[in-house]
Amino acid sequence: MSVEEFRSAAHELVDWMADFLSTIEERPVRAQVEPGEVIARLPDAPPVEGEAFAAIMEDFREILVPGITHWQHPSFFAYFPANSSYPSILAEMLMATLGVQGMSWQTSPSATELEQQVMRWLRDMIGLPASFEGVIQDTASTGTLVALITARERATGYRINEEGFARAGRLTVYASSQTHSSIEKGVKIAGYGRENLRLVDVDGNYAMRPEALRAAILADREAGCVPTCVVVTIGTTGSTAVDPLKEIVEIAREFGLWVHVDAALAGTAMVLPEMRRLQEGIEGIDSYVFNPHKWMFTNFDCTAYFVRDRDALLRAFEIHPEYLRTKEGDRVNNYRDWGIQLGRRFRSLKLWFVIRSYGVAGLQRVIREHLALAQWLREQVEAAPDFELLAPVPLNTLCLRYRPAGGTAPGSGEEELNALNAEIMERANATGRAYFTHTKLDGRYVIRFVIGQTYTERRHVEAGWKLLVETARGTARGT
Numbered sequence: 001m002s003v004e005e006f007r008s009a010a011h012e013l014v015d016w017m018a019d020f021l022s023t024i025e026e027r028p029v030r031a032q033v034e035p036g037e038v039i040a041r042l043p044d045a046p047p048v049e050g051e052a053f054a055a056i057m058e059d060f061r062e063i064l065v066p067g068i069t070h071w072q073h074p075s076f077f078a079y080f081p082a083n084s085s086y087p088s089i090l091a092e093m094l095m096a097t098l099g100v101q102g103m104s105w106q107t108s109p110s111a112t113e114l115e116q117q118v119m120r121w122l123r124d125m126i127g128l129p130a131s132f133e134g135v136i137q138d139t140a141s142t143g144t145l146v147a148l149i150t151a152r153e154r155a156t157g158y159r160i161n162e163e164g165f166a167r168a169g170r171l172t173v174y175a176s177s178q179t180h181s182s183i184e185k186g187v188k189i190a191g192y193g194r195e196n197l198r199l200v201d202v203d204g205n206y207a208m209r210p211e212a213l214r215a216a217i218l219a220d221r222e223a224g225c226v227p228t229c230v231v232v233t234i235g236t237t238g239s240t241a242v243d244p245l246k247e248i249v250e251i252a253r254e255f256g257l258w259v260h261v262d263a264a265l266a267g268t269a270m271v272l273p274e275m276r277r278l279q280e281g282i283e284g285i286d287s288y289v290f291n292p293h294k295w296m297f298t299n300f301d302c303t304a305y306f307v308r309d310r311d312a313l314l315r316a317f318e319i320h321p322e323y324l325r326t327k328e329g330d331r332v333n334n335y336r337d338w339g340i341q342l343g344r345r346f347r348s349l350k351l352w353f354v355i356r357s358y359g360v361a362g363l364q365r366v367i368r369e370h371l372a373l374a375q376w377l378r379e380q381v382e383a384a385p386d387f388e389l390l391a392p393v394p395l396n397t398l399c400l401r402y403r404p405a406g407g408t409a410p411g412s413g414e415e416e417l418n419a420l421n422a423e424i425m426e427r428a429n430a431t432g433r434a435y436f437t438h439t440k441l442d443g444r445y446v447i448r449f450v451i452g453q454t455y456t457e458r459r460h461v462e463a464g465w466k467l468l469v470e471t472a473r474g475t476a477r478g479t
Contacts, residue, residue, distance in 0.1 A: 076435050
């Protein structure tokens with residue numbers, strides 16, 4: 001492909017992108033294909049000779065697009081937001097064009113220094129103390145793994161003996177029973193061992209019970225273990241439960257644990273001063289992670305990781321092979337030493353585009369609207385005689401289920417209710433008009449209704465709620 005062919009193809013792609021985004025509501029939200037349907041239309045072998053761009057685009061449109069679940073659809077209410085926005089998409093185009101490898105300051109000074117400044121902006125926007133420094137990771141799973149490794153290294157004096165990490169005993173990690181699955185994965189990868197993860201009991205709102213945490217720490221100390229790290233979740237994935245940070249920090253400080261906050265979704269809400277009550281006690285933590293690629297309208301992947309003790313992070317990760325040494329030394333940040341990856345994308349560019357395009361006030365307006373829509377929907381669910389909420393609504397996620405009026409008595413018939421709600425959700429998703437996913441809370445099947453897609457408006461939420469109501473009542477009638 002010549003540069004002129006590239007220019008022509010790029011113009012065609014931009015036109016397709018704009019048309020696609022402007023008509024996305026006409027498409028089914030969840031892909032309406034069966035397993036194996038896409039691959040059956042793909043050749044078994046690669047082409048021997050290169051093919052024309054037009055042919056590639058034709059197959060993209062006809063084969064791949066029908067198999068895409070549209071996360072950018074305003075009626076996407078499933079899982080969690082994974083948002084893009086027009087300025088973020090434009091920045092991604094520039095990132096691809098530049099092809100920056102930002103592992104050190106010298107490999108692209110602008111990439112390093114823009115990241116440094118944007119992370120300061122972001123720190124201040126969400127109310128973290130000025131003592132924290134930030135770096136962009138790929139995902140919250142990686143950010144949490146970085147925190148676990150740093151905590152491990154601090155607990156072992158940054159040395160590993162022949163018997164393993166803990167000279168004085170096994171290292172233990174604590175998180176609520178509602179914590180994200182990435183915590184368990186991180187504990188295994190970081191070498192603690194799954195058996196050394198303590199899942200602490202939660203209260204009726206699915207938040208960690210501080211007294212249960214204290215009891216678990218004391219029991220481990222009595223058994224000769226070394227309590228090392230506690231992961232506090234602000235906005236659990238299942239129900240957006242909020243662990244009591246201030247009380248947990250006090251316990252952690254008493255016993256010398258590293259405190260890591262997982263606010264993967266909820267961190268974006270902290271740009272609203274009125275929402276920072278959810279992170280009271282933040283000045284006492286050690287690390288914090290959240291995903292601008294979830295609810296801050298920045299294309300995946302872009303995770304913000306903040307740490308209070310920069311030196312602890314660097315001692316855990318920095319390396320100095322001769323081929324990576326540069327003359328700048330300590331005068332610059334070499335972000336290869338701030339995490340697991342050596343190679344790094346120019347992710348700060350898209351975050352910079354988003355923050356400058358929206359402004360802090362613009363971001364706040366959209367997030368406030370999403371939160372207001374969640375409260376409106378909460379009122380609708382509470383007023384419906386045959387629906388119920390199964391968790392509080394502190395943020396933008398509703399956990400609800402259909403319960404036929406005058407139907408099964410509380411505490412019995414849960415299997416039937418679970419099966420009924422699973423069928424309701426599948427029928428609603430099959431229409432293509434919206435997309436929902438589920439979880440289970442105390443064994444009860446819950447339909448999750450997440451309001452956070454960049455371009456979601458009240459009419460989309462109203463239509464999604466109407467779809468659930470009509471589908472539920474029709475399913476109950478056998479129609």
